[in-house]
Structures are given as C-alpha cells and as structure tokens.
Amino acid sequence: MDAEAQESFQQFVAARSSALLKTAVLLTGGDRHAAEDLLQNALIRTAERWQRIDEPEAYVRRVLYRQQISRWRLKWPRREVPVAELPEAGHAPDASGAAEQRLLLRTALSKLTARQRTVLVLRYFEDLPEADVARQLGCSVGTVRSTTHRSLARLRTLAPELTAPDGAAPRPSRDFSPVEVRP
Incomplete structure (x- = not known):
C-alpha cells in the first residue's frame, strides 16, 4: 500500500472505528474483547484490499457479518468462559x-x-x-x-x-439499543 492509500485508510479507521465497534459488540453479544478481535480482523482484510474498495464502510461491515457467521458455524466455538464477578467491579452503577x-x-x-x-x-x-x-x-x-x-x-x-405495561414496546435510544421489541 502506498503512502497516500495508507493515510486514507488510517483516516477511515480513525473516523469510523467507534461506530464499527458498536456493531461488532452487538454481533458478539456484548463481549467487547471478541468484538475488538472481530473488528481488527475485518480491518486487516480491508487494509489488504484497500485500493480496490469503492465503499469501505460497507465492505468492513460485510466482513464483520461474514466473520460472525463463520464464528457461529464453528462446531467448537472458541470462547472465553464468563465469570460471575468482573475484576473491575466496585464502581457505582449508573442509576439512569x-x-x-x-x-x-x-x-x-x-x-x-x-x-x-x-x-x-x-x-x-x-x-x-x-x-x-x-x-x-x-x-x-x-x-x-x-x-x-x-x-x-x-x-x-x-x-x-x-415491554411497556400497556403492551407497547418502549422506544430504545439509538445510543446502544439495537432492537425495538414489538408485541
């Protein structure tokens, strides 16, 4: 990759990585570490083909989806075992x-x-x-x-x-709530 392409790739990553990471976190079920790995692998594949890609964000998202599909198709998923208490526990929870x-x-x-x-x-x-x-x-x-x-x-x-008491689904914030639960 030449210097100009490398610079444009770095600008893309700086500008879009947080939005792409949110999608990856959702795809992995909230596992931030797995999401970071998923996004990192997608960005590596994107960097390899950077000069031939017309729509980089669409390309990265497609790679994310495809990698997630491959993960769920694995016969033996390679996952870390979750623990009951996180080591960082102890911070006051957000009451909002x-x-x-x-x-x-x-x-x-x-x-x-x-x-x-x-x-x-x-x-x-x-x-x-x-x-x-x-x-x-x-x-x-x-x-x-x-x-x-x-x-x-x-x-x-x-x-x-x-689900709201009247049976209507509450409107989730678009900050991190991807699913609108419908009755």
Whole structure:
C-alpha cells in the first residue's frame, strides 16, 4: 500500500472505528474483547484490499457479518468462559433508566444464539430490509422472518421489563439499543 492509500485508510479507521465497534459488540453479544478481535480482523482484510474498495464502510461491515457467521458455524466455538464477578467491579452503577435498559437489553442479547443476535442486529440496528439480511446471511427471507420472530419472542421471555405495561414496546435510544421489541 502506498503512502497516500495508507493515510486514507488510517483516516477511515480513525473516523469510523467507534461506530464499527458498536456493531461488532452487538454481533458478539456484548463481549467487547471478541468484538475488538472481530473488528481488527475485518480491518486487516480491508487494509489488504484497500485500493480496490469503492465503499469501505460497507465492505468492513460485510466482513464483520461474514466473520460472525463463520464464528457461529464453528462446531467448537472458541470462547472465553464468563465469570460471575468482573475484576473491575466496585464502581457505582449508573442509576439512569436508559442505561439500565441498555444493560438489560445487552444481557438479554448475549443469551441469544449468535445467529439470532446477528439477524436482530442486521434488521434493527443496521435497519436492513429482510431481503438484504437474507442476502447478507446467505439464507431465505422466510428464514430471516422466522428467526426474527423467534428471537424477539426469546428477548421478551428473557427481559419482560423491556415491554411497556400497556403492551407497547418502549422506544430504545439509538445510543446502544439495537432492537425495538414489538408485541
């Protein structure tokens, strides 16, 4: 890669890495370390082809999705074992309702399968139509619909607090809440 291409790649990474990391965190179910690895691998693949890419962000996102698909298809997922208490525990929790809701949603998302989580992220966080999600994941539109339906039902079971008392779904903030839970 020549100096000019390297400079443009570095500018792209500086400008878009936080947004791409949010997507990667959602795809990995809230596992920030796995998300950083996922994004790093996607950026490495992008850097290798940088001069031939017309739309870099779309390319990186596609690589993220494809790598996540490969992760969930592994027969033996290589994951770290979560522990009950984080070593950094001890900070005062944020008492705001929005932060609580985001944490609740993140926890519920992490309990979904990788496929369910990926479908929900693509449909609601990335706001892609069902046909585009199906094309990205290499499956039928019917599979996307049924997976979305089952995933939302599972989210309602895991986190009934996300559904408003009148049955209407609360409007999540676009800060980190990718899923609009519908009744």
